[in-house]
Amino acid sequence: MNKLLTTMFALAVACVTVSAQAQKVAGNAENGAKKVAMCVGCHGIIGYQASFPEVYKVPKIAGQSATYITAALTAYKGGDRKHPTMRAIADSLTEQDIADLSAYYSQLGLKEGDAPPASAAKAPSENVQALISRDKDNACTKCHGVNFNTPNDGTVPKLAGQNADFLFVALKAYKADTHPLTGRSNGVMGGVAKKYTNAELKDLSGYIASLPGEVKTVPESRIHRASGN
Template structure:
């Protein structure tokens, strides 16, 4: 058989003469392969990113307006409370909430049944629509700082100095530090009360909500204390509102 020494192809597969040189060559090859893999994954993730369309969302709200388009509408199962105001809420949060209802991290029979029928694009479109619904150019934003709470409520808010309510939801409870965190200011007190209680019982089939941060936070308060907190937060001015159904049609 002939020698491989003159074959440049075979030469590229042979490690250099010393183990150190061989290790250096292999490290360079693995680094290149890793960089290529990361680039491919990044491009793939960007390609899969879904952008919501508010105009498309306006045509998909029929199943939402029967509850969220009626001022003061009250749910009666599994607990009695006003349905949340979602017009003006963060689009990222709405996407997160609907995705969690769809996947079961949030337990609510009606919301799970509705979310389960929605595609990722439907969810993104509805979120885009509701996030801008009711907002008018020139509207004055809510005050940057919330009105001072009672000493009792102030103590409750400051109970966890490392992760207090305002650290995530904003000093006025209307400017969260991240789009996936909801605006709370002005939201119905009874809805906020039920929501916080749900984080305390995350494994309950009908009402539980699974969230590591909120679960830990909610369990630090008694139900009576939660009621005091939510009464204060619901009285604050914010972006959230209910747009009546007749005005939904005008918005389309």
């Protein structure tokens, strides 16, 4: 019995150790630049539009935090985000690939002095302000920052300056969290998004998109030059 318990304990420690090591995969931006072939066709073209589940501009990912990009790709890979194209791409990536791509895009296009002011550069209308602060315990700015560019956690995205139509589609996806093709499963975001009508989410998305931020789309040709191709 003691031998069995000892073996079980050793296995448990080994599992924890492997998990901890997996979480410490370090990204290399230079290596990431060599792995963007599947990314640039959409995210490397300014104004590129996806057509599923509806027509919208794909998200700007250059300048987004590495920890958020990693979290997003991991969510696609694990099925919490169900967009078929992104799931297929994420499934083909190793943890190291994800770490490298995240490191690459997090610094792509960023320049000293690009960071927007710490407070919101544009005051929202009374209607939008009411939407932002509707749920005082889970107000949008509590996680994403008062300027929507300084998240309180690395797994939370920078939103300021993001494409409005993408923000709208993403927020609706949290409302439809169980949809097999378009849903996004996240307890916090699902709980928040479901408190708003689609019209309200569209107003929120428009305001957030109008704010200055660090996320951007870097044209494909610049990505090729950065990767040495």
